[in-house]
Amino acid sequence: MKQMSGSMNSSIETMLEILQEKAQKGIGFDIFDVYQRLTMDVITKTAFGIQTDVQTNAKSNILRATKLIFVTSYKDAIIFLGLTLPILRRLCSKLQEFIATLLNKGRPPNIVLRKGIRKVMEMRRKNPETKKNDLLQLMLDSSVAVSEDVDVSSLEAGNAEFEKAGSAETGNKKKRCMTDDEIESSAFTVLLAGYETTSTALAFTTYLLAKHQDVQENLYQEIKDLIERGQKLEYATVNKLPYLDKVLNESMRMYPPVHLFTNRYALEDVQYDDIQIPKGTLIQAPVYLMHHDPEFWSEPEIFDPERFSTKPNSEGITYLPFGVGPRNCLGMRFAQLESKLALANMIYKFKINLDEKQQDGLEILCRIRFLSPAKVRVKLEQRNEGN
Numbered sequence: 001m002k003q004m005s006g007s008m009n010s011s012i013e014t015m016l017e018i019l020q021e022k023a024q025k026g027i028g029f030d031i032f033d034v035y036q037r038l039t040m041d042v043i044t045k046t047a048f049g050i051q052t053d054v055q056t057n058a059k060s061n062i063l064r065a066t067k068l069i070f071v072t073s074y075k076d077a078i079i080f081l082g083l084t085l086p087i088l089r090r091l092c093s094k095l096q097e098f099i100a101t102l103l104n105k106g107r108p109p110n111i112v113l114r115k116g117i118r119k120v121m122e123m124r125r126k127n128p129e130t131k132k133n134d135l136l137q138l139m140l141d142s143s144v145a146v147s148e149d150v151d152v153s154s155l156e157a158g159n160a161e162f163e164k165a166g167s168a169e170t171g172n173k174k175k176r177c178m179t180d181d182e183i184e185s186s187a188f189t190v191l192l193a194g195y196e197t198t199s200t201a202l203a204f205t206t207y208l209l210a211k212h213q214d215v216q217e218n219l220y221q222e223i224k225d226l227i228e229r230g231q232k233l234e235y236a237t238v239n240k241l242p243y244l245d246k247v248l249n250e251s252m253r254m255y256p257p258v259h260l261f262t263n264r265y266a267l268e269d270v271q272y273d274d275i276q277i278p279k280g281t282l283i284q285a286p287v288y289l290m291h292h293d294p295e296f297w298s299e300p301e302i303f304d305p306e307r308f309s310t311k312p313n314s315e316g317i318t319y320l321p322f323g324v325g326p327r328n329c330l331g332m333r334f335a336q337l338e339s340k341l342a343l344a345n346m347i348y349k350f351k352i353n354l355d356e357k358q359q360d361g362l363e364i365l366c367r368i369r370f371l372s373p374a375k376v377r378v379k380l381e382q383r384n385e386g387n
Helices: 002-025 031-048 061-070 075-084 086-103 109-126 135-140 160-165 180-211 213-228 242-254 287-291 305-309 332-349
Strands: 142-145 167-170 173-177 260-265 270-272 275-277 282-286 350-354 364-366 371-373 377-382
Touching: 002 031, 002 332, 002 377, 031 061, 031 135, 031 180, 031 332, 061 086, 061 109, 061 180, 075 086, 086 109, 109 135, 109 180, 135 142, 135 180, 180 213, 180 242, 180 332, 180 350, 180 371, 180 377, 213 242, 213 332, 213 350, 242 305, 242 332, 282 287, 332 350
Parallel strands: none
Antiparallel strands: 142 173, 167 173, 260 282, 270 275, 350 377, 364 371
C-alpha cells in the first residue's frame, strides 16, 4: 500500500492542477466527474501500470465505457425484471449488453475494457522487462488452491518452476496458475470496483463539506497543523489525521456508496416475527436503512463527524460501508488511502463552496446496489497556504 501511494499522489497532483484552473476562473463545475477521472487514473496506474489521459481527455474512451457499465437509466428495470422472472434472466442480460453497445457507438463497453486488460497481459508476457510491481503482475505470477474459489484474495506468489509446470502439489493442496480468463475477469472486477465506489464516496463527502463549512474549517486546520509541523501528505501521515477519519466515516454512514453489499445465506429454516425464512435463502443487509435507523444512531439525518469519536457498534454491527467479516471489501484499505490523500490535498489548497445550481439539495441516484449523486456542483477558492 505504501508503494501505491506514490502513484496515487501523482494522479492527485494532476487533479489539483485541473482544480486550480477552475478555481482561477471562478466557475462552477461538477466535481463528481473530476473524481471519476481521478479514480480511474489511480486504478489503471496502481493495478495495471498503465498511463492514461483520462483526467485531461474529455472524450476518454475508457471512462465512457466504464460509465456506461454503471450509469444507465434503463439498467435497473431490466435487472429487476430478470431477478423477478428468472426465466428471462438470460434475455435481460443480452438486452442490457445490446443497449449499452448502442450507447457506446457499437462497441460493447465491457468488451472494450476486457480487451484493454488482455492487451496489457500479452505485452507483459512478450516483454518481461516491462514487469511491474502491481496487482496485474501479482496475478500473472500467482497460484491459487484448486479446491478454493478463484479469488484475488487467495493469491499467493508463485515461482518460475511452478509457472512452467502449470500445477503442483503443496502439502495436501493442489495448486495451479490462474487462467487468462480468470486473470482478465478478476482485473475487470478490480477496475470497476476501484473506479465507482471511491469516486462516489469522495463526491458525497465533498458535498457535505461544502454544505457544512464549520466541519470543512476544522478539517482544514487539522491538515494545516500537520503540514506546519514539516509533514507531507503521504501514506504515513494521512493515517494520523483523526478528524479526517471521522469525516469520511460519517459521510459513508450517511451515503454508503454500496447500499446492498453484505450477503448471508440462511443455514436453517428461521422464523423472524411473522416472516418465514427458508433454509438457503439469500439475505442482504440494507446498509442505508441501518445507517439511518434512529434506534442505532442519534439524529441520523444530521451530519456529525464527532459521533465517530467513540467506536460505533457497541451493541451490534450497525456500520457496514465495507461489509463485515472475512469477506468484507477487499479494496477497503486502498479506497481509504486514496480518499484520504485526495481530500487532504484538496482541502489544504482549496475552500469548497456549493455552486448556486446545487443550493437546492442533492439529487441521489439509487440503483439496485449503488448510491451515487447525479452531480455535485461546487466552486473553489484557492487558499493562500495552498499557493
